[in-house]
Amino acid sequence: QVQLVESGGGLVQPGGSLRLSCAASGFTFSNYAMSWYRQAPGKERELVAVINSAGFSTNYADSVKGRFTISRDNAKSTVYLQMNSLKPEDTAVYYCKVQRGVAYWGQGTQVTVSS
Numbered sequence: 001q002v003q004l005v006e007s008g009g010g011l012v013q014p015g016g017s018l019r020l021s022c023a024a025s026g027f028t029f030s031n032y033a034m035s036w037y038r039q040a041p042g043k044e045r046e047l048v049a050v051i052n053s054a055g056f057s058t059n060y061a062d063s064v065k066g067r068f069t070i071s072r073d074n075a076k077s078t079v080y081l082q083m084n085s086l087k088p089e090d091t092a093v094y095y096c097k098v099q100r101g102v103a104y105w106g107q108g109t110q111v112t113v114s115s
Contacts, residue, residue: 002026002104004096009109012086016113020081022096022106029077030054032100036070036081038092038111045095049081064090086113 008020020036035050049060049070058070069082079096093108 002098002100004098004104004106006094006096006106006109009094009111011112011114013115014087014113016086017082017084018086018111020083020094020109020111022079022081024077024079024096024098027098027100030074032098034070034072034079035097035099036079037095037097038090039095039108040089040092043092048094051079083111086111088113 003025005023006020008018010018012018031053033050033052036048037045038048039045047061048064049058049068051058051070051072055072060068067083067085072079083090091111091113093110095108096106098104
């Protein structure tokens with residue numbers, strides 16, 4: 001079965017960096033686009049970044065452009081989200097997602113940006 005396991009979240013000061021990872025299994029990873037979403041308390045889940053199956057095409061939410069970078073390693077079936085210049089408003093639970101007919105989500109990893 002499809003499994004997505006996020007890791008790498010934590011507490012970081014404003015201006016700091018984190019790298020999130022999402023390890024995938026149960027499907028042919030290299031055939032599918034992957035995306036990162038986030039959900040802050042009291043807000044709807046929002047798309048942060050998406051990467052195509054080969055890793056050559058990416059798109060970002062305006063709020064993270066120039067600060068976040070999505071990448072993937074198809075040999076390791078893992079997608080990453082490098083987050084730099086973090087702001088308090090980046091605080092959220094971050095999820096990775098794959099769309100295979102239906103959407104599959106990981107359990108999420110908490111990112112807290114606070115001094």
